[in-house]
Amino acid sequence: MERDLASSSRLDEACSWILRVEGLSKSFVLHVKGKTKISVFHDLNFTLRAGESIGLVGPSGAGKSSLLKVIYGNYRADGGHIWLQHKAELIDIAGAPAHQILEIRRWTIGYVSQFLRAIPRVPTLDIVMEPLLMRGIQQEEAREKAVAILQRLGIPERLWDLSPTTFSGGEQQRVNIARVFVAEYPLLLLDEPTASLDPANRDIVLELIAEARVKGAAIVGIYHDESIQNAIITRVLSMKAKGQNPLCLNPEKVVLPRLRG
């Protein structure tokens, strides 16, 4: 990979940040609807350091979930860069080849999506063990860790052998969370992680997030509840409705959250 002057200085600073989004744009072109173009967001810029936690706010449809998906490499960006510190290397997710994105998802970015998308008939325990097995961890150890997190999230043992496709929304979401928090990731993308959960489970998830932050994880999250958000974030990124540029607010302008842990 060739390094020009701009990226060298980027590299120098890179030790201090984990994610840098530059000029990021995303739109959809719907060919089946006569080439309608829908602009999701345009020219986004922000930097995230280890231990920082950004909360994305904005009206429904402003592109919050889409931004997480673009960072995860699920959606492909139209323009701009997503610089990521991945294993002491600087990678632009926006241009990375498929196998590299898979590597990044295995080791560096954990993504809790809004809804669990499970392959049918795969048991819950296998789903939660998989990220560890993919990292080369032995079956026995992976099983122990998976069991531990499932227990912590209150998923009863009788469900471990079942596919989560028949579980309730809250149970599915807890499996979704277990699958990500069973391993450690430098960067976490959380899309409404506590949306379907009752207060008790919500608190457990907040604990998990706080523990991750203490270990140095950086987080970009969407939280449907302001009180939850204030417990977790250090900064707000406000995404306005389509077409308007986002505003990144300084902590002084936001009610500072109590940091846990």
Next chain:
Amino acid sequence: MENWGDDPAIVLYCKNLARRFGSGTAFEEVSFAVRRGEVLGIVGESGAGKSTLLNCLSGRLIPSHGVVYYQKNGTIKNLYGIGERERRRLLRTEIGVVVQNPREGLRLNISAGGNISEKLMAEGIRNYGTLRRTALEWLERVEIDKSRIDDKPSTFSGGMLQRLQIARNLVTKPKLLFLDEPTAGLDVSVQARLLDLLRRLVQQLRLSVIMVSHDLAVARVLSHRLFVMKEGKIVESGLTDQILDDPRHPYTQLLVACRLQP
């Protein structure tokens, strides 16, 4: 991709592959790499050139243009540059091909055990005890009742035939498996069981797989990456979730929009 030989994880690499017939073109401009443990799904409507591409990649049809390379233990072989004998050996030991109609991929006149053992015998393994034990292990792995080891495949159901075909191909522990419409003609529950089996085998054996399917749902369950083919060209490629969630090419969008949601 010029220094692909430096990446030991790459199992197969093809460049500018094309196959033409007289004035027609089955497929063209195909270039990609497959890594260890990766499942590549090739989807698209009938006649798009998928099976022809598979045949060229698996050493059974000489392409009109382009190259196919295999890498094993740091040695790179040009599939159509090596002699017939070496290519056949490669097909026997390094590559497995599971064809759409299992009756064409099996020997119907010999027993299930014989079908599984055939490639081993061709490799010089003659000890009856070893062959039988291996055949029994594989019958168990593909979930065929071990008591059927001496039965002829003509007595097997469609799903069992496909699973026997898989066992027959995997017995020599190939690195790469080609699947051509593996679930065609099977009912949904049988299909599901077959896909679960394939998924487990891919994980356990770190198999690389190139799979052709006109059924996006089937491709989705197994594949890490998808190539969408239309009229002989790859119109879009990407990670499976990228193709399904963010389809860009008009044909891909049509394909994704048409699939039945459970």
